[in-house]
Amino acid sequence: MQESEIIQGLREGNPAALDPLLELHGDRLLRSAVLLGGDTEEARDLVQETVLQAFRSARRFRGESRLFTWLYGILRNLARGRARRSERLVYTDELPEVPVSGCRAGEGMDRDFDSRAIWRALQRLSDEHREVLVLRYFEELSMEELSACLDVPAGTVKSRLHYALREIRAYLPDAVNLFRSGDTY
Amino acid sequence: MMTLNCNECGDCLFEMRDGTLPADRREAAERHLRSCPACRAEWELESRLGAAVKRSVSSAMSSFALDAESRRRILERAARGSANSPFTWNRLAAYAAAAALLAIAGWGALLGMRERPGKGGSVVRVAPGHQEVYLRTERPVRRIVVEQASPERVVVRITNRRRVDLLVSRQNGVEHGFRGSAVID
Numbered sequence: 001m002q003e004s005e006i007i008q009g010l011r012e013g014n015p016a017a018l019d020p021l022l023e024l025h026g027d028r029l030l031r032s033a034v035l036l037g038g039d040t041e042e043a044r045d046l047v048q049e050t051v052l053q054a055f056r057s058a059r060r061f062r063g064e065s066r067l068f069t070w071l072y073g074i075l076r077n078l079a080r081g082r083a084r085r086s087e088r089l090v091y092t093d094e095l096p097e098v099p100v101s102g103c104r105a106g107e108g109m110d111r112d113f114d115s116r117a118i119w120r121a122l123q124r125l126s127d128e129h130r131e132v133l134v135l136r137y138f139e140e141l142s143m144e145e146l147s148a149c150l151d152v153p154a155g156t157v158k159s160r161l162h163y164a165l166r167e168i169r170a171y172l173p174d175a176v177n178l179f180r181s182g183d184t185y
Numbered sequence: 186m187m188t189l190n191c192n193e194c195g196d197c198l199f200e201m202r203d204g205t206l207p208a209d210r211r212e213a214a215e216r217h218l219r220s221c222p223a224c225r226a227e228w229e230l231e232s233r234l235g236a237a238v239k240r241s242v243s244s245a246m247s248s249f250a251l252d253a254e255s256r257r258r259i260l261e262r263a264a265r266g267s268a269n270s271p272f273t274w275n276r277l278a279a280y281a282a283a284a285a286l287l288a289i290a291g292w293g294a295l296l297g298m299r300e301r302p303g304k305g306g307s308v309v310r311v312a313p314g315h316q317e318v319y320l321r322t323e324r325p326v327r328r329i330v331v332e333q334a335s336p337e338r339v340v341v342r343i344t345n346r347r348r349v350d351l352l353v354s355r356q357n358g359v360e361h362g363f364r365g366s367a368v369i370d
Contacts, residue, residue: 015263022259026251034249035242044255048262055263118241137235138242142203158199165234 003067010058018055025068026051028139029075035134036079036127046082050075065148069141072149121171129164136161187213194224198231 001020009017029050033043053074054061061070122130135141135149146157187209189197194217200206201214218225 015260018260018263019256022251022256026256027249030251031246031249034246040249043249044251047251048255048259051259052262052266056266114237115241115244118237119245122238122241133238134242136199137238138246140239142205143199144203144205158196161199162195165231168238169230169234 004063007058007061007063007067010055011061013055013058015055018051021054021067022051025071028068029071032072032134032139033075033079035130036076037082042082046075046078049078053078065145068139069145069149072135072139073151076149117173118168121168124171125164125167128160129167132157132160133164133168189213189217191217191221191224194218194221195227198228 003024006017006021006024010021026047029047030043033046033050034040037043037046050071054071057074122133125133132146132150135146141149143154143157146161147154150157150160152160189210194214197206197210197214201211206214218228
């Protein structure tokens with residue numbers, strides 16, 4: 001099912017539209033919720049609330065952004081609201097300790113080392129900087145989408161990205177060689 | 186012919202990646218990149234770093250997927266909500282009653298915050314396991330934000346610069362003192 005058909009279904013209040021929506025964006029939203037909140041159980045709750053709120057307010061969605069951008073905006077507001085309500089800050093060291101792929105010999109091993117180093121560096125960033133890097137490079141959002149998602153002007157997104165890139169580079173150990181593999185963004 | 190200096194070229198970087206830069210500016214940036222090794226290196230580094238962030242986050246987040254139970258719950262709640270959706274006066278009355286209850290509960294909570302429990306101080310709710318924290322202060326505090334709460338330590342921020350004499354966390358009916366744990370800004 002196409003995004004436009006899902007949106008149409010949501011606007012009509014048809015719960016059947018949620019199935020393809022979850023198929024398309026469920027895992028993605030969960031990963032974003034984990035990165036925003038750090039706790040897997042809470043992340044599942046957040047996704048649930050996000051999807052239900054999207055379902056209830058779909059008539060107000062004007063379709064000016066992509067579906068994920070809109071959903072992410074709802075998720076982010078809910079996560080912030082929860083953090084405020086519980087009057088508790090989410091600390092970067094609460095991010096789940098997850099193994100970053102298994103070890104392989106040679107080039108693969110070097111890449112695993114780099115991946116782990118980058119994950120650790122990401123955890124040291126401020127929430128704001130980590131979020132903008134993840135959205136840009138993992139979710140592959142454009143500057144326009146980032147601006148909509150984060151609810152800040154494009155200029156702010158740009159400077160935030162510049163600072164975030166500078167900060168993560170400072171946290172990377174010298175042994176990390178970004179030019180080792182041929183991958184580029 | 187438009188020319189760009191290093192700063193201006195750096196400023197174009199993200200829009201160039203998105204392909205949203207106007208043609209004349211894009212051509213000027215490309216010319217600058219061809220002639221400036223430092224900017225070319227930055228361009229390349231950003232690309233590699235982006236790819237490395239993507240690889241690292243993909244690898245760390247690969248195990249997070251929305252489970253069937255969460256999906257089922259979302260669909261069930263949406264279907265329930267949708268079945269109840271037609272407007273009725275009964276529903277309006279129920280909303281009004283709920284709003285009144287919320288207002289009463291909110292007012293009660295507000296009074297609770299100002300209450301001096303037993304030996305004086307203010308009450309704040311923190312993380313599960315710590316039902317209440319009593320702050321004994323020289324004078325009533327205006328605003329308390331719990332910044333960190335664990336069985337070992339509670340950190341609060343108090344905004345009206347009053348000295349905190351003692352912090353007490355009540356856990357399972359037993360009181361624990363946290364002298365000196367308060368952060369006062």
